[in-house]
Amino acid sequence: MPASLDSLRMSIGEFDLIARWFTRPARRAVLGVGDDCALLQPAPGMQMAISTDMLVEGRHFLPTVAPERLGHKALAVNLSDLAACGAAPLAFTLALALPRVDEAFLDGFARGLFALADEHGIELVGGDTTAGPLNICITVFGEVPPGLALLRSGARVGDDIWVSHPPGGGLGDARLALEAFRGRVAMAAVHFALVRARMERPTPRIALGLALRGVATSAIDLSDGLTGDLGHVLARSGVGATIDADALPTSAALAAQPLALRRECTLAGGDDYELAFTAPADQAPRVQAAASSAGCAAVRIGRIEAAPGLRIVDARGAAVAATFPAFDHFKT
Numbered sequence: 001m002p003a004s005l006d007s008l009r010m011s012i013g014e015f016d017l018i019a020r021w022f023t024r025p026a027r028r029a030v031l032g033v034g035d036d037c038a039l040l041q042p043a044p045g046m047q048m049a050i051s052t053d054m055l056v057e058g059r060h061f062l063p064t065v066a067p068e069r070l071g072h073k074a075l076a077v078n079l080s081d082l083a084a085c086g087a088a089p090l091a092f093t094l095a096l097a098l099p100r101v102d103e104a105f106l107d108g109f110a111r112g113l114f115a116l117a118d119e120h121g122i123e124l125v126g127g128d129t130t131a132g133p134l135n136i137c138i139t140v141f142g143e144v145p146p147g148l149a150l151l152r153s154g155a156r157v158g159d160d161i162w163v164s165h166p167p168g169g170g171l172g173d174a175r176l177a178l179e180a181f182r183g184r185v186a187m188a189a190v191h192f193a194l195v196r197a198r199m200e201r202p203t204p205r206i207a208l209g210l211a212l213r214g215v216a217t218s219a220i221d222l223s224d225g226l227t228g229d230l231g232h233v234l235a236r237s238g239v240g241a242t243i244d245a246d247a248l249p250t251s252a253a254l255a256a257q258p259l260a261l262r263r264e265c266t267l268a269g270g271d272d273y274e275l276a277f278t279a280p281a282d283q284a285p286r287v288q289a290a291a292s293s294a295g296c297a298a299v300r301i302g303r304i305e306a307a308p309g310l311r312i313v314d315a316r317g318a319a320v321a322a323t324f325p326a327f328d329h330f331k332t
Contacts, residue, residue, distance in 0.1 A: 012101045014129050021110045027123055028090060038125035040091055046143040049087035053078045057134040061200070062181060067108030069200040070136075074109075075116050076204045077223065078140040080273040083209035084221040086150040087142030089122040097132035120206055150212060150219035150277070155237035159217055159278035161302040162287055163226070163249070164205050164294075166198075170249030171226060173198035175269025176257065185261065191253035198251075202273035203296075211290035212277060219277035225268035230276055231310055243302030246315035263320065267312070278304055 042048055055061055055074050082089055177199035179185045180192055220229050234241055248266040279287050291298035312320040
């Protein structure tokens with residue numbers, strides 16, 4: 001490395017880093033980066049929706065991920081929480097631990113981060129930086145009208161259960177990509193590129209969450225696997241459910257895999273960042289219209305029932321015997 005470039009990198013401190021890569025003029029915020037606190041002004045009568053997610057290298061993402069994709073994903077997984085609440089994004093903060101100042105990494109990370117932020121009209125208003133193992137923590141702020149937030153506690157007996165998915169794609173692709181990285185499965189290069197993009201560059205369903213206000217009775221984003229995340233809805237709502245494992249949408253890449261792996265990926269894969277939600281059976285046309293307007297698809301996968309617990313069946317109605325535990329950071 002040329003001595004001049006090495007000296008430049010050594011001269012970049014915490015506040016230089018923030019100013020160079022993460023400071024932009026405030027647009028919607030009253031006060032953004034540069035003071036001890038940001039100041040946000042929600043629209044009159046709106047409620048604030050707030051969520052925080054942390055990404056740790058080796059736990060949530062591989063060291064091989066492109067910085068631009070990592071910047072995208074770090075914000076996308078947080079926006080997905082706002083989508084599940086039916087909230088419109090306002091702003092976010094970023095806490096970033098870096099082992100060293102790497103200009104190429106920061107250029108790509110900031111580019112991916114702000115490209116997605118601009119897509120959703122959301123701005124960075126503060127945060128923190130420190131030296132340490134690579135760790136990204138984002139807090140998002142959104143707004144939602146009183147009484148219209150989508151909650152986990154609203155599912156009712158008789159409701160249909162739906163999941164969103166990209167047109168031509170499905171659940172489980174991110175898990176399939178992870179298994180390919182682990183050397184457990186092999187697939188055509190074109191399929192690997194598609195499932196890797198699903199793993200590293202998820203799409204937060206903000207538009208769908210907004211369109212489901214007044215239609216869905218409950219919602220959750222799929223981060224730890226369908227069975228576990230849907231289980232949170234059932235627990236909070238005090239209901240049970242039956243879902244059809246064969247109704248779950250799958251991509252061509254996953255459809256080509258053995259049945260046991262397809263089940264594992266779609267039911268407990270995690271990292272999908274699609275929405276699972278419930279709605280009264282007579283709302284099916286509105287659900288489909290909401291998905292179409294949001295540029296995605298939605299498929300009915302089951303029904304809410306009074307009997308507690310989650311039952312998984314196949315297309316013939318036969319019970320699927322295997323268990324599909326959700327991801328848990330302290331059990332996995």
